[in-house]
Amino acid sequence: MGSFLETLLGGLMVGMLYSLIALGFVLIYKASGVFNFAQGAMVLFAALAMARFAEWIPRLTGLNNKLIDNSIAFAGAVLVMIVLAWLIQKLVLARLVNQDGITLLMATLGITYVLEGSGQALFGNDIYKIDIGMPKEPVFILEKTFEGGLLINKEDLYAAVIAAVLVALLALFFQKTATGRALRAVADDHQAAQSIGIPLNRIWVIVWSVAGVVALVAGVIWGSKLGVQFSLSLVALKALPVVILGGLTSIPGAIIGGLVIGVGEKLSEIYIGPHLGGGIEIWFAYVLALAFLLVRPQGLFGEKIIDRV
Amino acid sequence: MLYRENGQFKTTYRADQQIFPILQDRIAIALLLVVAFVVVPLVADAYTLRAILIPFLILSLAALGLNILVGYCGQISLGTGAFMAVGAYAAYNFMVRFDGMPLLAAMLLGGLMSTIVGVLFGIPSLRIKGLYLAVATLAAQFFADWAFLRVPFFTNNSSSGSVSVPSLSVFGMEIESPAHKYLFCLAIVCVFALLAKNLVRGHLGREWMAIRDMDVAAEVIGIRPVYAKLTAFAVSSFIVGVAGVLWGFVYLGSWEPAAFSIDRSFQLLFMVIIGGLGSIMGSFFGAAFIVLLPLFLNRVPTLLGIPISVSAASHLEFMIFGSLIVFFLIVEPHGLARLWSTGKEKLRLWPFPH
Amino acid sequence: MAERRTGDVILDVKNLSLRFGGVKALTDISFDVREHEIRAIIGPNGAGKSSMLNCINGVYQPQQGSIQLRGRTFTHMNPRRVAEMGVARTFQNLALFKGMSVLENIMTGRNLKMRTNILQQAIRWGAAGREETAHRKVVEGIIDFLEIQAYRRTPVGKLPYGLQKRVDLGRALAMEPQMLLLDEPMAGMNVEEKQDMSRFILDVNDEFGTTIVLIEHDMGVVMDLSDRVVVLDYGRKIGDGSPADVRANPDVINAYLGTVH
């Protein structure tokens, strides 16, 4: 029982990270119809930037206050991601308007490679730690409920909180700010949005920036848990089944989907894995999503597509 | 400029529909074949054959297979590596489990297996559009990675997890020397290229392209998307599977699942994009390009006296590939093959610009 | 001088209704088409004309009503079956296969009639080659009929709009249809292109006795072409009869006020 709950919680933690990455996908897809394969690479890129900045700043400035260093580094990383978003929009997407989905997808594949290559070229290709001073020591809860209680990492709790806050902020951003509303309008209908004078290009830069920041946060959390390294961009591929499950255009879908996959993955690994020779994590998410596709192509929360002739 | 087409008129449809209707092209291709089959084996050294030409040929074949799916039928696939793996492991199992199994037979059976798996993972494509399909094929990729790593049956319970094949022979001829291997691959590639060309210029090929270009219109003229897409998956993964067999048996000799990882899938997709979507010849261009670029990156800087580390080179490679993909998608979606054919058109119209 | 021999009903649409979510595209439409006639469906833009065609050849599934085609009744069609029953169509906003030449585009129209299997095609020598040639002959006949010999090898994308429309028609003709559905064949054409197209439509109807269902939002063109006209407006049928009757019909005149060109 206890171990079950622990696995469950562990799953939720991982799932939450998936959700964060998936969130990036959904934002971009909603706004620009681009299936951004590069989201994973963006996570890696952002995390690398953050990690290295945090490392360089003390050397440059000489002041050794973790908080300041980290915040400067974070700010720097945010800046980097915004510039990146702008570059991507300017150099790639602006030149591929009205292309069909597959072309755009392949373009983002190209971007993936550029990011991975340049990211490592700029920031190095070792394993880097991000230390934002999250407490590492585990805590036991529910000791009364059953003996031994549950072991969880404070760190994970913090991470969960951060993620939650981020999601909340995004929600606010979309509901309250003018830009947010503009974004929603664009997501609903490009032509219409354009006709009422919403500058698509700027909107798209914003969206990519936001997605970049989300990627950064995801990267930071992940990095502080397991360190920043190339494999991060592959882990991010896990977010694909998540969006499929949740529906390409649904933010709640992304979150729920992420949690479902995270949990499903862990549980299956524990309870089914052994019978199949273990390591089924790497495909379980996909097969789950795939199976789901056949039943409900538009995903949990996605809206049905009617193509008119 | 080199073309002299006056008097090359066609009096039969057969003549009009041949692959190379222009005499000068037929001559050129004939020369190319002579060089490939006769001259190269005589002059090329072992390294060139082993490290450049053989991988080039095999990857061309795989790219060709992928091109049928992506370029001709418009169905994206990120799982090509998996289908290569299926081919390779299937063939391996046939070889080791049935003794006396001839290489060619094993190869075709490997292709067949890959076909079955391909169609299996293609089925979602009937319900879902491109983006989702990408995920479906990715699933295939990861599933294969896992299966060949974790399921001992596939590796015939080899302890190390890596498999290696016995010496190869076709019709009693040993295929040992690089030259032999090269010729073997070359022969197979030529045959499949021809068959593929025939398919894409036949009505099946037109069905694929119709689905790719305008699926509703295609349905209205009686083309069944199910059939068109599944045949594309089948043919594609068969060829890819065979390529997988060659990759494992001829090029590697012994291999681990990593040999067919997702990177391979991407690499092949890039070949298709850079070489030219929807062009048989493009597959060869793409393969050549992607095989040669790393060599180029490793040599040139040192030659220029600015040696760069291996890792730097690989990062550079990543960036160059990435930007090239974007570049081609933006500037010339039909890749090198289109550049080639425009060049050819210019030659035909010379001295006129158009 | 061409006296047309219209036969008995081959297409009978009964009480057809079609909705997209809440939007009513078609409401309780009924009309019939006789063999060999030229039947026009007209109406202002957004009257549901195209939706009507899409129901007939099974691209859309109507929620209510039935379609009787050559004696068989269907509550919903599927494109393949409709095609097999000898119904072809052209599209309002060109739906040509951009990646192919004129010849190949029209060849696709022969697909239903192609029999050789995948292996034969891969080898091509023999059966597949012969089949290809046989159908090429038919297609060349159509190319000649539509007077586009000069563009045989041109990628359709490179052709001027008017010619693309012709190729679209050619692709439909390649199916040797008994019935041809034309979705605004003259949309966006200049005067002489329209005249050419009208000539081709009449010739098709003459030479091959093809029944033609023709959609237009521009009344002028249709009236002198067609035998009978259905008028749709906001998904409802507001008129049906000979061009003369329809012209006289007050509702039609209303619907068209302001949209008559």
Next chain:
Amino acid sequence: MPGALPASRPTTVQTTFPRLLLEHAAARPNAPALREKEFGIWQTLTWRDLAELVEALAGGLADAGLQRGEHLVVVGENRPRLYAAMLAAQALGAVPVPLYQDAAGAEFVFPLVNAEVAFAIVEDQEQVDKLLEIRGQCAKLARIWFDDARGLRHYHEPGLASLDALIAAGRAYAAAHPGFFAAEVAKASPDDVAAMFFTSGTTGTPKGVVHSHDTLIDRARAGARFDKLTERDEVLAYLPPAWIGQNIFSYAQWLACGYVVNCPESASTVMLDLREIGPTYYFAPPRIFEGLLTTVTIRMEDAARPKRWLFDRCMALARRVGPARMDGKPLALLDRIAYAIGNLLVYAPLRNTLGFSRVRVAYTAGEAIGPDLFVFYRSIGINLKQLYGSTETAVFVCLQPDHEARNDTVGVPIEGVEIQVSNSGEVLVRSPGLLKGYYKDPAATAEVLGADGWYRTGDAGFLDASGHLRIIDRAKDVGRIVGGANDGALFAPKYIENKLKFFPYVKEAVAFGDGRDKVCAFVNIDIEAVGNWAEKRNLPYGSYTDLAQKPAVLELVRECVEKVNADLAADERLAGCQISRFLVLHKELDADDGELTRTRKVRRRFIAERYQVLVGALYGGRSEQHVETEVRFEDGRTGKIAATLRIVDVKTYPPVGRAA
């Protein structure tokens, strides 16, 4: 040059077209006779197929009642079955009468009535409609057959049927009357009438020019021998078959030599088909070559700079060494190398894109061809030559031998041709190819065909020192200088005017001198060309009138005129009509003012009267003259142009003959 000796006896031939057909069918049954691009490929008709087809058609026509000596009208593009129809008619001893397919219905009335035509075989709906529309005026016209049934399904006119029907009937007839075909063909004798061609002529009603098998075949063979044509040659037939030129090249010589005639797929594909076929033997009037050259220049306009530079360099070289090379003259080694490179880079590809790679012999005829045009084609290695002839002479009178093509002659008299220049300067021809006469028009016949067998061409000209015929003008326009230094010298206005017009700067020219003591001329400058020329020299100008009187411009024109004079001086017959004075008109000659015909020919007399003042000034020796002219603008308003025109004296040269 056998033809050069005047007194070789005409050789009459001993065969007819149908017999030639049967000979080919017997000797080379499976060799291609006709190709037509249809349904995307070149559908081939072998000589055997053709003979079979002709027999069927003949049967059908016989069955329909076509009698020996009757006429069968044939209207349409070059189509194999129409050619077969002509052969079928000839096989029955009837006379095919090809008419221009682009003529209006009304223009058919005269020929049909005049030749009492009962039967017509036409290409398609268009022609059928034309015939039906005039049927009322042609009582005799009983039967019409059409080749292409498109759109005719619902025509129910009496006597209208498809060619297929005719062929079917013919097969039945042949079956019922075995051997009739051979018998009919045997009946025909060489001097039976073989065909009739209607020429609009320069004046009045069309006349039917009657030719026999003998005349046509004799000339066809003479021409073939002259250029060594073989059965391996290829011809593309795309000009109206009713034009004797096309008819000789793609019918008479086709049967005489047995080479292959190719019919294009449609009017819009001729250039593509030309490229595919790559004819070895080619014939076209100058306007076609001109059109081609224009497209070349236009297409080269949008070429990239380096390519244009290369092209221009190569063409410059070609102009320098090309003609000499074509004339078989030895070249300097460097030139030969340079030309070889140019050939690799430009000439050969250019020939290929134009469809001339395989051309062995190309002819142009009809009008004078500009030197630039002529030189262009020869310089890029196309053996373009001129020939002289007319419907009445079955075309072949004079041809230019290879290596002797010049743009101011029309070649040497070929075998069987005698040439004589009447003392009025008119060229007379005697040859086995002369017409039998004009149909039902003995008067007109007598006018041109003397009892002595000489045919009056109506052209003024002479054989020059090298034995080449030089046509200088229409005979009726040629006059004489009276008084002055060159009293009695020949005056050939059109010849002079053409020479002037060959300069890009000269748009129109009018020469005077008949019955006067010297030649003077009006000139119209070409506003485009001279305009550019002026801009290059940043020479400001306002109107045409203004530009026309710029001293610099007058100087420019004077140079042109002097070049012409130098030319004229080169042969003593024309040395007398060098231009001694000219002026540049203050307005452009205009059809709206009646100064030009609608076909832009100058109306010399009218102009002479209209500008009496100026003519007077020219001959009165004045140095300038004020003139005021009423002009009609496009919108119909009329206005006045007034100007004072400077009159320029030009240097004339002594005839080279005497100078030497």
